[in-house]
Amino acid sequence: MDLSLVSAKASPRAATAAAASPLLPSPTRGRARLGGRGFRCVAAAAKGEDVFGGRKELSGVxxxxxxxxxxxxxxxxxxxxxxxxxxxxxxxxxxxxxxxxxxxxxxxxxxxxxxxxxxxxxxVVPEVAAVGLHNYVAGRDDPTELEAAEVEAIASKYGVSTQDAAFKSELCDLYASFVYSVIPPGHRDLKGNEVEAIIKFKRALGLDDVDAANMHMVVGRRLYKESLDAFQKLIFVSNLVFGDASEFILPWKHLFGITDYQIDIAMRENAKSLYALELKSIGRGINIGTVIDIRRVQLAYKLFDEIAADMFREHVKNLIQENISSALSILKSNPGSTNIPEQVIDEVNTILAFNSMLTVLGKFPDGDRFARGLGPVSLAGDFDHDRMVGDLKILYAAYATAVLSDGNLDDEKLVRLIELRNIFGLGKREAEAIIEGVTSNVTSQVPA
Structure with missing residues (x-):
């Protein structure tokens, strides 16, 4: 283990650079202060000095x-x-x-x-050890990689306990700075790695839940004044960090005068934001492993089943609508053509295969482990369905024309056409009318 950065002695070159550059933290520059420490709000992957401030200097003995x-x-x-x-x-x-x-x-x-x-x-030894700890952590290129053994080694180097008041105070300050740094400012969304990063850093510092929770309250006072959006994100992240214990050690209502309803909103909206981010990575190649992973994410974010199901259905509908838009674009670029382009048929077959997989997964006996919202897709009832229905009928007729090109409507073809009808949200009679029209047209073209 390299403890070369533990030395509490200030680097002359670093001190000169800090004084000369307005981009580097400086003890005398106007920085935000929290819990007796200056720090800036930056990404969790930022360098140590950006999160915790520059190196500290020693004085006296x-x-x-x-x-x-x-x-x-x-x-x-x-x-x-x-x-x-x-x-x-x-x-x-x-x-x-x-x-x-x-x-x-x-x-x-x-x-x-x-x-x-x-x-x-x-x-003064504990104070010197605290400075050494600060300089070591601030000197890291990536604070998220800090390990508990490194903190213990620093305490041993100075012959102090990690529970010494001065050393522990520095641990708490470092933790508060880190928590503040990983909460996105303003309207920026969470990335999804904040909870894991905070838990890992907390373990590395060796802080218990009570001391760490107190620092979350310190950060909360700052964010409550700066941005309610950021404050809501802190509530969400903090509650996930401490799990079931959060109800007892995070006194949001007592300290900030907020209600259970406001806490519920913070939890729900941030969970929805992160769940939507997770769904973006889900394509048409869905399988059992995928839907199990999605379920785990939903539970980790404490998102209600009903909301998760609605979001999943909306996501798969959007995927299907992409295929529909692509097929219609190809179809409309070939007006007057008697042959249906193969790309159009491929797009519709992709829709049918995707819908079939969702249907199978929705009926799986071990479905409690799967993402909520699985099952066959239907665009019926969507707010813009009436606007789309004309194009959907055109695409349905095109697919039926290709499927029935030989004039034979067998059971397999009928099943596909019925499934596509349900996906498009077409009425039974209008779909049958389209099929009859296509069949009649194909039959009339067959030589006697």
Whole structure:
């Protein structure tokens, strides 16, 4: 493990660059402050300094303490006390009449002073360790890759406990900065990796749920003033981070005066946004593994089944409408042609195959593990169906013409035509009329 960045000493070149460039964080520049720390709202994958601020400098006796490992520091403290006691004994002998009592008294006085000085030096060790921790984390190219062993190694380097007040305070500050950095500002949507990133960083720092939850409240106070959209995203992400415990350790209602209804809205709308993002990756090559994964995502986002089902149905309808639009575009680009282009038939066959797979998956016996909303698709009832129905009839007639080109309507062809009728949302009578017209036209063209 490389702990070269743990040193709390400031880099002269880094300090010069920070002072010269307005793009780099600076302790004296006007940055937002949260929980006693300055930081900027950036993506989780940003460099450490962008998230946590620049390196911190040591002052007073801190550089001396930082330069010594724990064993050397303990040896130095003993040497200081021993030297002080020896000096006190000598002074007591010289100026106390040479009596043993005076010598011992002198040794005690200066020895006590040495102990006090050593204690004073030792008291700043946790503060120096906290600075070392900050500089190490801020110096990482990707803070999300921080590991718990690295934090423990930093504490060991200085001989302190991770539960020491100063060290733990730095852990909390780093966590708050990180949480703030991964919440998208304003109207920007969540990416879906925020919860996982926060949980991983929390584990790396070794924070328990209570301390971490307090930092979420600190971040909440900041975002509540900056942007209600960002604040809603924080509620959603935080509740997922802490799971069932969130109801007890995240006092949103008490601290911010919001209602259960407002929390429900924050959860629902952000879950819908992320679920829609997941659905975008789902195409017509759907299978059992796909629908199981979608279900897991829905449950992870705590999205209600009814909403998830409606969103899934809308998604597959959009996919089918893409095939319809493509087929109609090809069909209308060949006006007057007596032959139906193969691309048109391919597009319709793709629709039928996709709908057949959705139907099979919707009837699967282990369907509770599958995405909600599976089943056959129908465009009937859509708000723009009446506007589309004319084009749908044209496409239906074109497909029927190709299927019935030999003048024979067998059971297999009839099943496909009925399925397509249901998908297009056509009435039974109007579909039958189209088929009769196509059959009549094909028959009239067959030589006697």
């Amino acid at each position: 801190q550089p001396l303490v930082e330069a010594l490992p724990p064993l050397a520091r303990a040896a130095l403290e003993l040497a200081v006390v021993a030297a002080a006691a020896t000096a006190g004994y000598t002074l007591g002998t010289r100026y106390g009449g040479g009596t043993r009592t005076a010598s011992v008294a002198g040794a005690a006085v200066l020895g006590a002073a040495g102990l006090a000085g050593a204690a004073a030096v030792n008291s």
